[in-house]
Amino acid sequence: MLKTIIFDMDGVIIDSEPQHAKAAVRTFKELGADVDIEYCYSFIGSSTKKMAETAIKDFSLDISTDELLEKLNKTKKEMHEKEGYIAVPGVIELIKRLYRDGIQLAIASSSSPKEIETVVKKLGIKKYFEKLVSASQVKHPKPAPDTFLLALEKLGASLEDTVIIEDSENGVKAAKECNVTCIGFSSPDAVKPQNLYKADVLIESFDSIDKTFIENTLLRSHGKPITIASTKRLIIRELAVSDIPQIYTIYSDPQVRKYIDNIDDYLDAEIEKQKAYIQKVYSFYGYGLWGVFGKTSKKLIGRCGFENETIDGKDEIMLSYLLDSEHWGYGYALECCEAALRYAKENLDMNRIVVVIDHDNSRSIKTAEKLGFKYEKDVVFNDKDRKLFSIQL
Known part of the structure; x- marks a missing residue:
C-alpha cells in the first residue's frame, strides 16, 4: 500500500539544472579552469561537493573543497536571485493532490539543506513535506543509496510502501540500490537526456499523474497485478506469471486457437514471451491484454484488453x-x-477503438455490434482477410 513518496528536487520540482551548470562554469572559469557546460552536466544527480572535489583534481585547482563549495553556492544564489526558481510544470499541483490524499511526502536532494529550504519556501510548498534531506548529510551521495536511506530512516517509512521520483541516472540507481520503486521523470526539455532504464516506469509529464497511477506502479514493481474492473460475474485484472499455464491451456483449445495469431507451440517458449509482456507492457502503456476470471470460481476463463496495432497502414x-x-x-x-x-473511457482517455474479426466468426461480430461497434471495411490483418469495426467513446 502506498504510504510515502520521496521527491528529488533539482530537475523534478525545479528546473534548476541549466542554472546550476551555468553557475558552475562561471565559477570554474574564474579560477582558471577551462570547463564547458557538458562537464558540469555530467554531475547531474550527484552532489555539488562531489563536483567540487572532482574538479579540484581534474584541473589542479589551488583551493579547498569548502572554499570552492562556498564560491559555487554564492554564484548559484546570485543567479537564483536574478532569475528566480522555475517549478517543473504540473509538479506543484501533484504535490498538493498527494498531500490531500494523505500521502507522506519528503524531498531527498543532492542540493544543500539551505538551498532545499529556500526552494520550498520560495515555491510555497514547505508545509507539504514532512522531511527535507540533503546529500550533504551523508558520506556517499547519489548514485550511492545513502541519501534515500537517510530519508527513509527519518520518515520511519518501509521500502515496500515507498515510491521515489527521480530524473537522473544517478538518482534512479540510488533508488534501486535501496530496492525502492522508482518513477523516472524524463522531461522533454531536459538539457542532458538521462539513462533512466532502471526505473520501474517512465513519465514525461506530471499533468496526468495521480495517487492511483503511483500506487499501481508500486504494486507492479512488487509483482502484484492490478485489478481493472469487477462486474456482476467477472474480475478483470492484469495477468501474473502464475496465470500463464492457465491462459496457455485456453489458447490450446482447438475451437479458440483458430482465432488467435502467433501462439508458440511450446509452453516454455510461450511462458517466456508472456513473462516479458507482463513485465513491460502493463507499466509502459497502462493497458494490455488482461485476464478475465470468474468471480465465484476465481478461475481464469479468458483474456480481454487493448493492443496497439498498425491496420491498413494506420496506427x-x-x-x-x-x-x-x-x-x-x-x-x-x-x-x-x-x-x-468503460475503463478505457474513464481511465485511459481513449477515443477511437477498433476490432478486427474473421469473416466466419459470427459470434464475435454479433458481440461487437452489441457493444456499439460499426463496420468500416474489409482489411488484411496478419495475412488474413478480416472485417474492421470501430467505435468512438
Missing part, C-alpha cells in the same frame, strides 16, 4: 478478447468488453 488501438469455449454463449464476452471499454 490503431484494438480491443481483443477471447474466452475458453466452455464459456461461450453466456454473455461473458459482452460483459468483460463493456467493462474494458
Whole structure:
C-alpha cells in the first residue's frame, strides 16, 4: 500500500539544472579552469561537493573543497536571485493532490539543506513535506543509496510502501540500490537526456499523474497485478506469471486457437514471451491484454484488453478478447468488453477503438455490434482477410 513518496528536487520540482551548470562554469572559469557546460552536466544527480572535489583534481585547482563549495553556492544564489526558481510544470499541483490524499511526502536532494529550504519556501510548498534531506548529510551521495536511506530512516517509512521520483541516472540507481520503486521523470526539455532504464516506469509529464497511477506502479514493481474492473460475474485484472499455464491451456483449445495469431507451440517458449509482456507492457502503456476470471470460481476463463496495432497502414488501438469455449454463449464476452471499454473511457482517455474479426466468426461480430461497434471495411490483418469495426467513446 502506498504510504510515502520521496521527491528529488533539482530537475523534478525545479528546473534548476541549466542554472546550476551555468553557475558552475562561471565559477570554474574564474579560477582558471577551462570547463564547458557538458562537464558540469555530467554531475547531474550527484552532489555539488562531489563536483567540487572532482574538479579540484581534474584541473589542479589551488583551493579547498569548502572554499570552492562556498564560491559555487554564492554564484548559484546570485543567479537564483536574478532569475528566480522555475517549478517543473504540473509538479506543484501533484504535490498538493498527494498531500490531500494523505500521502507522506519528503524531498531527498543532492542540493544543500539551505538551498532545499529556500526552494520550498520560495515555491510555497514547505508545509507539504514532512522531511527535507540533503546529500550533504551523508558520506556517499547519489548514485550511492545513502541519501534515500537517510530519508527513509527519518520518515520511519518501509521500502515496500515507498515510491521515489527521480530524473537522473544517478538518482534512479540510488533508488534501486535501496530496492525502492522508482518513477523516472524524463522531461522533454531536459538539457542532458538521462539513462533512466532502471526505473520501474517512465513519465514525461506530471499533468496526468495521480495517487492511483503511483500506487499501481508500486504494486507492479512488487509483482502484484492490478485489478481493472469487477462486474456482476467477472474480475478483470492484469495477468501474473502464475496465470500463464492457465491462459496457455485456453489458447490450446482447438475451437479458440483458430482465432488467435502467433501462439508458440511450446509452453516454455510461450511462458517466456508472456513473462516479458507482463513485465513491460502493463507499466509502459497502462493497458494490455488482461485476464478475465470468474468471480465465484476465481478461475481464469479468458483474456480481454487493448493492443496497439498498425491496420491498413494506420496506427490503431484494438480491443481483443477471447474466452475458453466452455464459456461461450453466456454473455461473458459482452460483459468483460463493456467493462474494458468503460475503463478505457474513464481511465485511459481513449477515443477511437477498433476490432478486427474473421469473416466466419459470427459470434464475435454479433458481440461487437452489441457493444456499439460499426463496420468500416474489409482489411488484411496478419495475412488474413478480416472485417474492421470501430467505435468512438
